[in-house]
Amino acid sequence: MSTTSIIPTPEQRLQILHVYGEKCxxxxxxxxxxxxxxxxxxxxxxxxxxxxxxxRKSLGAKSCGWLLSDLLYWINER
Structure with missing residues (x-):
């Protein structure tokens, strides 16, 4: 899997959130x-x-997080 294939488009983000029942x-x-x-x-x-x-997305000097849609998309693509 290439780097670009795990970065969903805005449409794919909305679609994967909908599939998993997430509102946002x-x-x-x-x-x-x-x-x-x-x-x-x-x-x-x-x-x-x-x-x-x-x-990861930086949340400050000592913390980070991931977008839920990125993680769900990654799982779905495996």
């Missing part, structure tokens, strides 16, 4: 990311570094 997109922190994807922090980091997992 939101940021997901590490604990929930791990629950949603069922992969460890280190595995997610390695996949992200290789361009095979959604990129």
């Amino acid at each position: 997109d939101r940021l997901v922190r590490e604990k929930e990311r791990q629950y949603i994807t069922s992969i460890s922090r280190s595995t997610a980091w390695k996949l992200e570094k290789a361009g095979r997992f959604p990129q």
Whole structure:
């Protein structure tokens, strides 16, 4: 899977959120990311570094999160 294939378009984001019954997109922190994807922090980091997992969004100097739609799209594409 290439890097560009895991970045959904705005339309794909809305569609995947609808499929999973989510009303809107939101940021997901590490604990929930791990629950949603069922992969460890280190595995997610390695996949992200290789361009095979959604990129984190910075929430400040010491925190980050992922868009829920990115994670759901990644799961759906696996």
